[in-house]
Each structure stands twice: as C-alpha cells, then as structure tokens.
Amino acid sequence: MTSSRYCAALTAIVADLSRDLPAEERYKRLLIAMQSSFPCDAAAVLKLEGNHLTPLAVDGLSDDTMGRRFEVDEHPRLARLLHSREPVRFAADSELPDPYDGLVDTEDQLLHVHDCMGSSLYLDDKPWGILTMDALQTGTFDQIDPIELRTFINLTEATVKAAERIDELEARVERGHRVARAMAQEGSETEMVGNSPIMKKLREEITVVAQSDLTVLIQGETGVGKELVARQVHAHSARADFPIVYVNCAALPEQIAESELFGHTRGAFTGATADRVGKFELADGGTLFLDEIGELSLAIQAKMLRAIQNGEIQRVGSDQPVRADVRIVAATNRDMRKELAAGRFRADLYHRLTVYPLLVPPLRERGKDVLLLAGYFLENNQRRLGINALRLSADAKQALQQYAWPGNVRELAHLLSRAALKAVARRGDQGNTIIIDSTHLDIGDTEAVSLETEKSKPAAHRVKGSLKDAVDEFQREVIRDSLKRHSDNLAAAGKELGISRSNFYRLLKRLGLR
Numbered sequence: 001m002t003s004s005r006y007c008a009a010l011t012a013i014v015a016d017l018s019r020d021l022p023a024e025e026r027y028k029r030l031l032i033a034m035q036s037s038f039p040c041d042a043a044a045v046l047k048l049e050g051n052h053l054t055p056l057a058v059d060g061l062s063d064d065t066m067g068r069r070f071e072v073d074e075h076p077r078l079a080r081l082l083h084s085r086e087p088v089r090f091a092a093d094s095e096l097p098d099p100y101d102g103l104v105d106t107e108d109q110l111l112h113v114h115d116c117m118g119s120s121l122y123l124d125d126k127p128w129g130i131l132t133m134d135a136l137q138t139g140t141f142d143q144i145d146p147i148e149l150r151t152f153i154n155l156t157e158a159t160v161k162a163a164e165r166i167d168e169l170e171a172r173v174e175r176g177h178r179v180a181r182a183m184a185q186e187g188s189e190t191e192m193v194g195n196s197p198i199m200k201k202l203r204e205e206i207t208v209v210a211q212s213d214l215t216v217l218i219q220g221e222t223g224v225g226k227e228l229v230a231r232q233v234h235a236h237s238a239r240a241d242f243p244i245v246y247v248n249c250a251a252l253p254e255q256i257a258e259s260e261l262f263g264h265t266r267g268a269f270t271g272a273t274a275d276r277v278g279k280f281e282l283a284d285g286g287t288l289f290l291d292e293i294g295e296l297s298l299a300i301q302a303k304m305l306r307a308i309q310n311g312e313i314q315r316v317g318s319d320q321p322v323r324a325d326v327r328i329v330a331a332t333n334r335d336m337r338k339e340l341a342a343g344r345f346r347a348d349l350y351h352r353l354t355v356y357p358l359l360v361p362p363l364r365e366r367g368k369d370v371l372l373l374a375g376y377f378l379e380n381n382q383r384r385l386g387i388n389a390l391r392l393s394a395d396a397k398q399a400l401q402q403y404a405w406p407g408n409v410r411e412l413a414h415l416l417s418r419a420a421l422k423a424v425a426r427r428g429d430q431g432n433t434i435i436i437d438s439t440h441l442d443i444g445d446t447e448a449v450s451l452e453t454e455k456s457k458p459a460a461h462r463v464k465g466s467l468k469d470a471v472d473e474f475q476r477e478v479i480r481d482s483l484k485r486h487s488d489n490l491a492a493a494g495k496e497l498g499i500s501r502s503n504f505y506r507l508l509k510r511l512g513l514r
Helices: 003-017 023-037 063-067 076-082 146-186 197-210 226-235 254-262 298-310 336-341 347-353 369-385 394-402 408-425 451-456 467-485 490-497 501-510
Strands: 042-049 052-059 088-090 115-123 126-135 216-219 244-248 287-291 312-314 321-323 327-332 356-359 389-392 433-436
Touching: 003 023, 003 146, 023 042, 023 052, 023 146, 052 063, 052 126, 076 088, 076 115, 076 126, 115 146, 126 146, 197 226, 197 356, 216 226, 226 244, 226 287, 226 327, 254 298, 254 312, 298 312, 298 347, 336 347, 369 389, 369 394, 369 408, 389 394, 408 433, 467 490, 467 501, 490 501
Parallel strands: 216 327, 216 356, 244 287, 287 327, 389 433
Antiparallel strands: 042 052, 042 126, 088 115, 115 126, 312 321
C-alpha cells in the first residue's frame, strides 16, 4: 500500500458523500476504495437489523451472500466484531467458525487458514453494523497501519450516516407526496352545518373526545356525514398539524388489504417491485380514518387488532416491526351488534374501536337543518354554475322538509345539484335570480311521504295488472331504495340485497333500471 493510493481512496469516498447515489452503489464504491487501500480478497458491509446482520454490499463473495441473513448469536466472529469498538483481527488458526465458509471463490469452497479482520460501525453511539475483510494468504494484514485503518473506519461511518440521512429524507419526501395525494383525493371539508339540538349535542361530543387520543367509532346511516365527523375530530385534536389519512375498507380487495394498510417490502409478492409505505405509516403522528370498518374480512381484522393494541405494524414481507403513532377513527353504517352476533366481526376489535362511540343522526331527525344544508349546497352550486342567486320556492322548502331522506345529507346534496341544473335550463327570462321549485326536485307528493308509510303499502295496491307486474314493481322499489342508500353504488347495493354481481346486473336490465 502506498500513501498516494490511500489518499486517493479517501478522496474518492469524500467526493461520494456529496453525490446522489443509491445506497447499494455507495457501499459498493466504499468497498472498492477500501480494497485499494487495504488489499484483501473479500470485503463486506453488513447492517444490523434486529438480531441479524444483512449484507448491503459485498466484493469477492458469492452472489447468494446478498440474500443471506447472519444471526448474530449463531456467528461468534460477527458477534465479537459487533460488540467491540476497536478493529478485531482473528488469529489465522482461530477455532471460531467463519461465517463466509463456502462463500469465497476457492477450489473446494472452503476457507482454510487465512487472514480475517473487521470492525464495528457505530452511528450516534449505537451499533449500526460491521465492516469485514478476508484475505486467503496469511500475513496479508500484518502491515496495516492502525491509524490509517481507524481513519478509514471513521470515514466509513460518515458514509453510512450520509446514506441513512439521504434515505430518510427521500422517504420523508415520498411520504409527504403520498399524504398530499391522499388528502387531495379525499378533500379537506370539515364544516358541519346544522343547529338542531341533536347536532349541537354531537358537536359537544366531538369537542370532548377530540382532546384525547381515544379510539372513536362513528356509526350512522349511509350519507349522514360520518367522514365529516371524523375530520372534525381530527381538526380539533392536538394532531391537527399532521395528516388524516382516509381508507375505504369496503373498497379494499382482501388480497391487497394487508399491503394497503401496512405496506410491503420489495419482492414480498409478485408485482412488489419496490418498498411501499402503508396507510398506517402515512398517518404517523396524525389520524387514520377507517371508513366502512365493518367490511373488513376476519383475517384482516385480526391484523388490525394487533396494530391497534401494540402501536406496531409489519410490512408484508418483513419481520421487523415499525412503530406508528396513529390515532384510530373508524366508521360504519352497519349494526355492529348484529355483526358480532353473526360472527362477521371480532368482539375484541369491536371493543377496541368503541372506546368512545359517536352516533351521527339521520337527516330526517334534524328538523330544519335540512333547509340550512340546502342553503349551504345551493351556495356551492351558485359558484360552480356561475349564477348570482339560487333560491328555493316555498313549495320546494316544504317538500324538502317532508321528505324522509333515505340517502341523508349526501342525497340532499346530489338532489339540489340536479335541481339547480334543471332550474338553470328552464330559467327563461328570470333575471339573475334562479328559483328552484318542487317541479325541479326529484321528489313529488308521493315521494315526500314517510318512507316507512310508503314501504308499508302492499305492492298489489300500488300496481295494476298481473301478479308478475306487482312483483316486478316491488323489486324495482326495493332496488331503488338500496341504490339510494348506497349512492348508486351497484356493488354495494347488490351485496346488501344478497344478489351476485352478474345476476344483479341482469335483473337491473330486465326491470328497466339500467
């Protein structure tokens, strides 16, 4: 070894510190620089992960070395290196088994008497991993200058720290992008409109529970605004500066639910070409909103329970736990007690989720809130349509207050959007003010009566003609009601009615509903 080669190696490593390199390439270049300074036949950088050492870069060892995981307790040489703060050189006739036996290119694949040394690598006074060197000729390391070796090890630790920081920053940026995309997709609407006593009580409950980190289960019919309540809980909590991440459990196919929730590592399954952060990690520090929690399979429920209990998750394909500081808010439109009795939902998970239950009232129980909400939605439609004024006629207000609202607030919003478009199309010479009357609404006198009263009428009393006509009309009514409750989601309606997807589509076509 010459001083010029040593200086050149150090210069190359220092230059790499400021370069944007993949971690694997950075460590590979480090080994090349080391071998030019301290000649050896094999070298490796291994990182401590739990109780084992994982190779990050190797040179002079077989390709399969990169896929191996060396348990520290099973390899005394590696354990000694890891627990020493000084470089360690093993005697040529050491009886300690060599972890690289059979991994160095020799005629019989065995490491006979040879030189072996290495050093631990520490970051912030904590063991990070080790650096190893092997030479097939004894005495190869006799002339190594200990000061130069220590200098190289210190520079290696600096390289490792730089690589870790770069990876951490990249992961943080990627997490930020994912959170931003998630929030952009789901919106950030948090205002709750309504002054009815039942809504005032709900607001008080939200204020109370928001100050804590208690798990919340929000229950209520489809369309009542459960997501809005979840956002209110988050907005009034100490976590408001961190993200609220939305998960629609009903839209998670069981095959990928675990990956979506907990993430996965590269190679964990076919198509997993890179590490992926799950929703739990994305919500770290903030709130994870699990909408339609009642739709999760029992298998995923078990994994969810462990994550909530321990505050730890495991990515698919990894055995390393990851801490996730997440506040859980869940929601469902199902009767959870019936789900428990039917064995479709785990009792232990249910009790974990219902630490603080919130019940969102249906719109039909909120009195004049329907008119406040109508005003709110009409203002939004004015801006969207470029209209100066959208107003409700007296008969339209009466119709809105009398209707039973099976689809709740969501149905009201959609109905008013359609009514606004119809009113604009028929405006004629009305100046800048557009009046919405009952003829623009999708609800007439027969639809404005109580839903329970309407359902109580036998189909034969409503339909003239044959029995088949009565049955068909009854089926249409039931399907229409289900579609309203599920905002025209065919899959959800078919599931509620217990009809397979293909049969449901055929039935819709036969009944003239599609």
